[in-house]
Amino acid sequence: MKIAVIGTGYVGLVSGCCFAEWGHEVVCVDKNAEKISGLRQGRLPIYEPGLDELLERNAAAGRLSFTCDVAEAVKDAAAVFIAVGTPPRPGHGDADLSFVYMAAKEIAPLLADNAVVVVKSTVPVGTGDAVEKIIVTERGRGTFSVASNPEFLREGVAIRDFLEPDRVVIGVVDERAREVLTTIYGEPLAKTNSPIVVTERRTSELIKYAANAFLATKITFINELADLCEQVGSDVEELALGVGLDKRIGASFLNAGPGYGGSCFPKDTLALLRTAQDHGVALRIVEEAVSVNDARKRKMALKVMDAVGGDIDGLTVAVFGLTFKPDTDDMREAPSVPLIETLQRFGAVMRAHDPIGMKNAAQMLENVEFFEDPYECARDADAIVIVTEWDSIQRLDLVRLRRMMRSPNLVDLRGVFKAGRAEAAGFHFSAVGRPTTRPAEPVPNLSGTRFHPPRAGAASGELVLGERHDRRANHHQRRETNGELI
Template sequence: MNVRIAIVGTGYVGLVSGACFADLGHDVICIDNDERKINALNNGCIPIYEPGLDELVSRNVKRGNLRFSVDLPGSVSGREAVFIAVGTPSHPGTDCADLHFVMTAAEQIASNVDRFTVIVIKSTVPVGTNREVQRVIKHCVPEQHMAVVASNPEFLREGSAIEDFMHPDRIVFGTENEQAAVIMRRIYAPLENLGYDVLTTGIETAELIKYAANAFLAIKISYINEIADLCEIVGADVDRVATGIGLDHRIGAAFLKAGPGWGGSCFPKDTRALKATAAEHVVPMRIVDAAIESNTQRKYAILKKIENACSGSVSGKRLAVFGLTFKGQTDDVRESPSIDLIRALTEQGAKIRAYDPSSPAEASRLLPGLCMTASAVDAVKSADALVILTDWQQFIDCDLGELAAYMADPVMIDLRNLFDEQTVCSKGFRHYIRVGRKSANLLGARPGLVQQKKQLSSEPLPTEIPLMLWPMPQQRPELNGPIGESKAA
């Protein structure tokens, strides 16, 4: 039996959840106060990059299961469940989550319900938020109607969100109202009937599950990154170490991938918010504190690794950077290690051209003047080194021989361990540096080959480069300058 659902917020969580609920057969309307975004959605334009989302939205719009609107009062009327899926960024200058958008949405929803309605908090919020929302609801809801709150945290990974929603490890919701619990079970019945676990809890438990899960995963990444540092000193291989410990079912292999550190829309703000909540209740979070500090220090260690690979300094070096997003298969650059590292490299005098398959428009705002290229080959032309910062499948599929041939000095600094050293060097790279294992300089410098590669560029690089940015080669004038703005936000 389908449920009439409204979702306030058409960001990452709201849009993916709305499309998936519609695909399960529910009647869904997604609401946002951004008229441009709603108009774009009504015209079939998806504002975020998520594999398969455009087709999922299109299919359910055609079926009549999914609609978009800026009219919140009219859209929540007659709905059995209204989900709040708005942003909860860190409050400026603090570790606390900014709940302004959640509370504003709750007030507007409660003032316009016309029947019994479950107001479901899908946004990630600190423990105690749902209780506060319930107080807002009680104050605002018309007397002849009733509305109650339920906590329903999301566990969607960017790049595989639809798969995570449709094939979840678990579904969690917390409420103290039996009628609300019945509606929540009706919403998730299509998945529960397929055998997926539905965990019903108290409100505070549901709230904390989300933060505890994200903090634990962040800790796991910080741990393997520190093990990677030890591996490089003692001569071990972190990938094999991760495999060895991940085969222990008590540990598991997920999130044991060494790299430049964690970022994105969830881990940084959620670990900080958990830390703030614990501090408010005078409960130490020493392990979470350590993971946050370890992740901060990780960027300095990675910067040093890049400098060492460039003979001790990046000043004046022409670096090709692959990856701007915090992970592959998304266009999200929020708190991406790539952004911080590119900024630091530029400040130290590196001349950078960057390539990311998603061409994230937000990167142009965070890194004004950054030269973003249209292809991997355009990024590496005449480069002194290639730095891989994100684990895009497109990077794995590159023709390594072609990349090496276009570089002035074929050195690869693979901070995601995407490749095998022997394979990379057999394709013409002089040196391959990775994370968590000593790298051998298998091939000596070959001046003749380097000179030959330099001749592939029709014009010499300028001796003075404004803003320490690396301009595009003159061979393809249509690509000169930043191109990130061309992609719709």
């Protein structure tokens, strides 16, 4: 089946490559000639593990092509997926649908008879109705269908999420749309036992926002409990394990941290709230989740300041991990940005390291020195702050890292390191939702001086099950649970 994908951003590009992997003929179209030229040469405008191989393989097989010519892409296509951006409107919070509407207007006269226009962009309830009216105005009635097919990809594992999804949601108002979409998805998903949920179009649109709002609320819930754990001397990781093993709750998205970010949760929760307000409905839980999360990102700066004794003016802070999550170069709404900006306002000298995201981060942050080598980033620093749990950061040699530093302060906002390991390396260790600890033994730094803090009380014991669970699932579960729906 021929498929056209309008837009080669994150959702459009991943979707186009994966449709081609399933054997469909896919043409991706974008207005940006430079981007299209790069894609034809195999250069990706985004970072997503495995996407380059997928693009190269399907382009070589002749199943995947790229163009700036909308007519070429849409000609004879049975399905035309609109996958353009829907950013929040500045000062309003609701989704900017101008790109969706422009795409609908442009493709309308070019559609083949009985083509199905599929809105894959994240849009508020009723957008499909508006798209249908636009196409009717430009084309006339009765020769097309409009459907909703929201995407549920997590950056960093997007290919797996597309090819082996938890479910696929399609919203239709006629049998033609149902037939085309179930043909596209049916056979591949039958092999993975992934269900197709068929709903009315407006319900499908709302499912995406509801899913993201629920997950954002779950993250906010565990973050607030982490604050309580710190006050009462409890461990939020053990708490999350005890709660998450309840099958009614589940362990996903119960990793405490500096707050959610990325391209989706922040804008989708705001868009859902605006939709609810427009219809006279109060979503108080979502409102509170948004408010708490916004405040939390800057509150993490206070945690760093507490770790160094309160006054951070003139001290050097090294931030490890800048992107909102691992395995992406996406800096949108990343917690690292407000954290760094707040510390700078209090006089800190900022350094940063990230395996992939420094180029994008440099466009958003000022007066930050970036380092490819994390150990050089830590040289003579007064504190290290872990903001993103990249694999390479988790594998760092803490003893070597400590010896590079001027002061032994390690603030772990992602639960990457165990307190005992940090103590043994000589760190004064502070983590989200866990008691602050001090090093068990002095460790020399590069200048030859030694740090002799008072020995803290014995650390609390760990659940055996919790340790086993962490070692077995920490890497994969953290990658999965801290991912985000796009």
